[in-house]
Amino acid sequence: MDPHSSAQDVHRCDLCETAIVHSYCDFCHVNLCKPCIGDHISDGYDKHKIVQFQERRSTLIYPKCETHSQKNCKFQCKDCKNIFVCSSCMASEQHGRHKFVEVTEVFKTKKDNIIKDKQEFENHISPTYEEISRDFENQLANLDGGYEKLTTTMSKQGEQWHREIDAIINKMKTEISQIKVKHRDILQKHLNEIKQIQSLIKEALQTIRKIEKSTEVSSTIEYSSKIREFSKFPPKVQVSLPTFIPKPIDREKLYSLFGQITPLSTATEENVLSLHQPKTSVRELLDKPELFATIQTGYKELQSVTCLNEDRIWTCGETNDIKCFNMKGSLVRTFKIKSEELPNDVAVDSDGDLLYCDWTDRTVRIVKNGQIEELITLPEEWTPNSLCVTSTGDLLVTMFCDDETQSKVVRYSGSTEKQTIQFDDEGKPLYSGNDEIKYITENRNHDICVADYKAGAVVVVNQDGKLRWRYTGHPSVTKNEPFKPSGITADSQSRILTADNNHCIHILDQNGQFLRYIDNCDLKDPYGLCVDNNDNLFVCEFYKGNVKKIKYLK
Known part of the structure; x- marks a missing residue:
């Protein structure tokens, strides 16, 4: 051996x-x-x-x-x-x-430093690089699916254009058929008149031939010529066929009308691994946020706003109407939900389809091509509260039970439940158990952030549902009322923005550290929040019914 x-x-x-x-x-x-x-x-x-x-x-x-x-x-x-x-x-x-x-002594000190370096490598640096590596691997793994989804969306747009073009062609063909009937009627009318005259001419000619061969004096003398009568020919009628004048195809204009492909965007943030310092932001905060626009929605109580694209927002309030506005404040579209009650919240998925909560029948519904489809039906004791579409296409839903003792967050892939987030590691509830709306958003680092109004806290867990931190407000002599977060969103810099009933917005970093207030722009009763792809902030003013567009980044 x-x-x-x-x-x-x-x-x-x-x-x-x-x-x-x-x-x-x-x-x-x-x-x-x-x-x-x-x-x-x-x-x-x-x-x-x-x-x-x-x-x-x-x-x-x-x-x-x-x-x-x-x-x-x-x-x-x-x-x-x-x-x-x-x-x-x-x-x-x-x-x-x-x-x-x-x-x-030097040897011992150096040894201690080496042991600390070893621990830093083993506990922080190496795991962080592994996490970064896994993130890139996941991005590469999802690359084909993401681009396939993009081309599928484009193909759907093409199919819709084909349907619209076919509808236009069919309409024009119907118009041509109607013109053809009129054309035939005109020609037939004139033909019938000529046929009638031809019949009279034939009768006159037969009479002439009969008299020509006859020796009867009276009939010959009584003959009256009709040459002058029939020599006045009817006008020549020429009915022209209609023409189709095709408009020249402007490919550039057609391309822009069909849609727009946004350029590839790469956001880079500094990763500070072992020194535990705050990350350097790519875009810094403005010293004084700027009010860009105020959109009047007509709601007496406005509670939610979500971005459809760079130029459109969906809103919902105290009625069963969900309204779409452009940035000029014009009402583009109104969608009435099936129930007579107001929807709890609205969201838009990656395909641009509208999602909303209907608390009357405990459903989350999706609107595709103008048709309402039921996406999720909750168990009898649970009611949907708020929605968030994640970066991976999953849907996060906050919900509360009928006896108002429990609340939770559930992650869905399509209609399939994937994850439930309700308790911390000690078995204590993460969220207050009541029917107060709990707005939800996903941060860029995949943290799940909930604005718990009743608890007076922003509750943040990681993507595995483990509690990371709670934020219960920032002391200020100018903010007299207790902190009550009534809306939440996150931007491209992993900052979290939450509305407060002290007529302001709190800006936090991804670790829950207070950065700044947005308390100018004449904000009154801020509620639901969202940001667009350019990090413009949209704020609902609950009682005024306005949506304010605010620029807060340089």
């Missing part, structure tokens, strides 16, 4: 490779049995450090002095840039009155 691969895995001598190890050379880092010790130190005992095997690597190996070859350097001269010195060097004129430090 090979002694180096035996099941007992005992340590063997590095010289003879058979005997069990007894000692260790702390200078050469060699395992030794008793008989082999003599052979190993035969070239000079002082060159080696023989210790018990259990005490291996415990002896410090000092550097040899370059000036006094027989001595080891056990000190460092602080005045000579920490060079190594021996006891003879310390007594020499070269180092007179210099300050020295024992190598053992």
Whole structure:
């Protein structure tokens, strides 16, 4: 049996490779049995450090002095840039009155630093790089699916255009058929008149031929010519066929009308791994946010807003109408939900389809091509509260039970439940149990953020549902009312924005640290929030029924 691969895995001598190890050379880092010790130190005992095997690597190996070859350097001269010195060097004129430090102290300090570095690598740096690597791997794995979804959306737009073009062609064909009927009627009318005259001419000609052959005096004398009557020919009627004048195809205009492909966008953020410093933002906060637009929605109580695209927003309030506005404040479209009650919340998925909560029948519904489809039906004791579409296309739904003792967040993939987030590691509820709306958003780092109005807190968990932090407001002499978050969203910089009934917006970093208020722009009773792809902020003013568009980043 090979002694180096035996099941007992005992340590063997590095010289003879058979005997069990007894000692260790702390200078050469060699395992030794008793008989082999003599052979190993035969070239000079002082060159080696023989210790018990259990005490291996415990002896410090000092550097040899370059000036006094027989001595080891056990000190460092602080005045000579920490060079190594021996006891003879310390007594020499070269180092007179210099300050020295024992190598053992420096060694211990360095060892402690090395152990800390090792822990930093093992606990923070290496896992973070693994996480970054997995993120890129996931992005690459989802790349084909994302682009396939993009081309599918484009194909759907093409199919819709084909349907519209076919409808236009069919309409024009119907118009042509109607013109053809009129054309036929005109020609038939004139043909009938000519046929009638031809019949009269035929009768006159027959009479003439009869008289021509007759010798009867009276009929010949009584004959009256009708040449003048029939010589007045009817006007020539020419009915022209209609023409189709095709308009020239402007490919550039057609391309822009069909849709728009947004350019590839790469957002870069500094990853600070071990120093635990805040991340440097790509876009900094404005010193004073700017009000860009105020959109009057007509709701007496406006509670939700979500961006459809760069130029459209969906809103919902105290009626069963969901309204779409453009940035000029014009009403583009109104959609009436099936129930007579107001929807709890609205959202838009990656295909641009509208989603809304209907608390009357405990459903989440989706509007596709103007048709309402039931996406999710909750169990009888649960009512949907608020919606968020994640970066991966999942749907997060906040909900509460009928007895108002429990609330939770459920993640859905399509109509399939994937995850439930309700309790922390100690089994305590994460969210207050009541029917107050709990707005929800997903941050860029995949954290799930909930504005819990009743609890007066923003509750943030990671994508696995583990509690990361709670934010319960920021002390300010100008904010008199308790912090009550009534809306929440996150921007491209992983900042979290939450509405407060103190007529302001709190801006937090991804770790829950307060950064700034937005308390200008004449905000009154801010409620639901959202940001568009350019990080413009849209704020619902609950009682005024206005949506305000605010720029807060440079």
